[in-house]
Amino acid sequence: MSIFRAHSRAIVTLAACFLAPAAYSHVSLQVKTAPIDSSYKAVFRVPHGCKGSPTIKIRIRIPEGVVGVKPQPKAGWSLETIKGDYAKPHTRYGAKVTSGVKEVVWTGGPLLDEHYDEFVFVSYLSGELTPGSTLYFPVVQECEQGVERWIDLPSAGKKAADDHSDSPAPGLKLLPKQ
Numbered sequence: 001m002s003i004f005r006a007h008s009r010a011i012v013t014l015a016a017c018f019l020a021p022a023a024y025s026h027v028s029l030q031v032k033t034a035p036i037d038s039s040y041k042a043v044f045r046v047p048h049g050c051k052g053s054p055t056i057k058i059r060i061r062i063p064e065g066v067v068g069v070k071p072q073p074k075a076g077w078s079l080e081t082i083k084g085d086y087a088k089p090h091t092r093y094g095a096k097v098t099s100g101v102k103e104v105v106w107t108g109g110p111l112l113d114e115h116y117d118e119f120v121f122v123s124y125l126s127g128e129l130t131p132g133s134t135l136y137f138p139v140v141q142e143c144e145q146g147v148e149r150w151i152d153l154p155s156a157g158k159k160a161a162d163d164h165s166d167s168p169a170p171g172l173k174l175l176p177k178q
Helices: 003-023
Strands: 033-035 038-046 055-061 066-071 077-092 095-111 117-125 134-136 139-143 147-150 171-175
Touching: 033 038, 038 055, 055 117, 066 077, 066 095, 095 117
Parallel strands: 033 171
Antiparallel strands: 038 117, 055 095, 055 139, 066 117, 077 095, 134 171, 139 147
16 A cells, blocks of 8 residues: 555545444434425434533424425423425425424423434425425524524525534435436
């Protein structure tokens, strides 16, 4: 093996070690791609509290075009869904829907800073959504002391990976209908 190859591998390994914690330091989606006009199970991973403080509430805003939302209850947490009208009608399994869940809120815990948990709902991605675009799910993580707002959206014309936000909203890349 040449010295160049050995150095290159060492640099890649070091970069992976330093960048990996940053990639998992915020609330994120387990599955980051899904086809439109299909069911989607959203699993939000919460890897920590707020600067050491336990998490006591997770709020997830549901983007337009995500319909039929059914959140999964969690032991030790209360569950609330906030419903409202959609900006326009959407199709779900061939039927038009005009209103539904706009926000899901889990309250309880606490989820200690040194623990990890997941918050889940099932939904349907409307056929009216645009393949190739990304849907963002702004999340507010409330803690006993402090709040983390995972609500930043990419600047116009940029991808989330290019924006380097400290508080990115979890994103779902939409694929063509299958």
